[in-house]
Amino acid sequence: MIFVAFDFIFAGCGGLLLGFSLSSEQRLRQSPTVDNVAQNLLLGQCPLTAGVVNSIFIFVTFLLSLPALFLPTNRGWLRAQGWLVVFCATFTLGLGLAIWVETLQTRSNLSNIWARETPLIQSLLQQKFNCCGYFNSTAPPFVQDNLCINSLVAAQKGGCIGQFSSFANKYLDLIFTAAFGIVGIDSVLVLCVAMVLNWRQEQERYRHIDEKNGLGGL
Template identity: 85%
Template sequence: MPTKLMMIFVGLDFVFAGCGGLLLGFSLMSEQRMRESPRVDNVTENLLLGQCPLTGGVVNAVFIFVTFLLSLPALFLPANRGWLRTQGWLVVICATFTLGLGLAVWVDTLQTRAHLGELWQREAPLIQSLLQQKFDCCGYFNSTAPPFVQDGTCINSLVAAQKGGCIGPFSSFANRYLDLIFTAAFGIVGVDALLVLCVAMVLQYRSEQERYRHIDEKNGLGGL
């Protein structure tokens, strides 16, 4: 009959693997989405995803899956502690990797306006026009700095001056979107931390069981 501790350990181990699946799915789907033709409904997300470490997310997910596979012997060998120690260290490595990815995105949010200004100037007029249509604005800071792209939203200089620049709505959207990404990464780190604690408790439990078994053997109970 499995103990409650082992049931929690198994549950967290599968949640850990599920986090790897979410990370892999998000990274691959984001890379696929970025290859789509730019439209008003996807241009902003694609630009922001291009600033995220998606390749690092794929590598991190692979590490998580490898760690999960190496944890299976620890589940099926109730007296073994070596596989548990290996799993514990690998989970720490995965957590550190995920934390690094989350921090990379978080640091970008601290300088959102500066980064988005550089991003805006690098993009082609088509992308700038799509951003103007999405946020109903003209130019980045204002209609003249840098100059707006004339389109259906910014018909002429008079209309453009009345609408204002895109810096406000663009940066607000970027902060909200990137906040979700790095918060999810930190949430995965939280799952990793719980799993490490659970591994430590299972190690302690198995160590105590081994000690009791040796005591029983010395008392002539045959390790029962």
């Protein structure tokens, strides 16, 4: 029953991964606003397409596990499921590590993102974090808008690097922590598969012993 429970939790993780990836891609197509501009810039750096592919592998693995559930003496399907779960866990771990590495270089990465964005996006970021410019109001120059109306005001507000970096780290931490959590569930499922496989192997051995003793495999 524990094996069955974690098998369905495993499928649920695939649904969570697929839902997050598709909803994030949909959000990226929306017009930028103060509320979504920072999240969208960060999501644009995440491997969302790879997340969709990973979720498809998870669903395929779950479907292949169904024969193992309904065939109580079969071990071939269990072995196939075990190896596929290991593959899915490795895939998910790779995605989580890719995002985690991004957090190790947050400031330099955000600097590059800021530099290549349009003045409209930079202005929205300034309004969101109540700041002017990235490092400060002059390097790179701030975008003049309703918040940063002149150089004096911009100098008093300070740059966005601190607030933007803090926001990015917290947001990306949630994403890669969730990915590592899915890997943890995959690991438990692999252990469950191994234990069920071992139990079925023992049952098969006892059946052969009973047949040799003339008990008809009871």
